[in-house]
Amino acid sequence: MKKSSIHSLQDARNLAKKKLPSMIFDYVDGVALEGDGDYSNSEYFRTLKLSQNVLAGGGPKKISKRILGQSYDLPFGIAPMGMCNLVSSKADVAIGKLAKKFNVPVCFSTMASTSLEKTLRVTGDLGWFQLYVYDDLESGLKLAKRAQTAGYKTLILTVDVPELGRRPKELKHNFSAKFRPSYKQILDCAMHPKWSLDLLINGIPRPQNFDKDLKIDRNKPRGAADWEFLKKLREIWKGKLVIKGILNPKDALKLERLGADAIYVSGHGSRQFDSCPVPIHQLAKIRRSLKKSTVLIYDTGIRNGEDILKALCSGADFVMIGKQALFSIAAEGFEGLVQMTNNLKKEIEIAMAQMGTFDINLLDTSNLESTFKLK
Structure with missing residues (x-):
């Protein structure tokens, strides 16, 4: 295996920018409106500091986690992302292979360009399925039943896209799931021959989890689901049910009472709502509002292993990685994804050594310091 050139999120992002046409890179990289939400969340992460404790001795670090009835070797997995195969025709398969290699959960989106049945064959029980509900509630229930029949044990219902956010970096390319490039974009593709050859050989990625006679419009509202739909x-759904996109403690408490198996705190990678509450700040507030036994999953703004620890100290039981995974695949394929995972794992272990802690499951707010007071 060649020596990796990915040592950080920025490395992966820079390499992806070189290797992808600008319309594809901007689709992955884009955030809502002015990017204030992305900036605020990143800045808040920077204010959080991990406590240091010296002379704690040496020894192996326990970084495995058990959530939703299953044990995982790492405290993080891969978040659901739509149309991953736009960065590489093998992206969905690479994510599935990562699950097997590291024994971590990976979640595939309703908008995936590989069918939910095919991805499950790669991952086995390590695969989760994410559900979007458009204006047809029955179609949403039908897709959930299809995932259950296929063998998925964990379903994630995403509830924070009532309307698709405006992402200027993406909109300037007139990007759509139909993927019909303009002449300017064709020239851009020609400047990236490896990506273009992959596209020509394997075809244009299309969403694969919809009925063939259903017209797909990724700009359609996804907010038809309500509390009554959730009850249905x-x-x-006989397996584990996770609700994703929660930033309000009151919503989290209501979901806990309705029997959600986990609450997924997320700002959708800052892609939907620029003025939303700062996700990493809300995580601690939500944790305090719920029972200790209620499982919390977190994503948004994770840059490195120390950020993963900050999220765990703030109350998360598990963390999911988003666009960093796509950048890594675009940069170096499956090996890039492996290097990203190894980097995060090593960064976690180094930070735990500095913190003088040997079991990741014992972390809490006492291991966290901040220049801002968590309210």
């Missing part, structure tokens, strides 16, 4: 979904 809870009735039919």
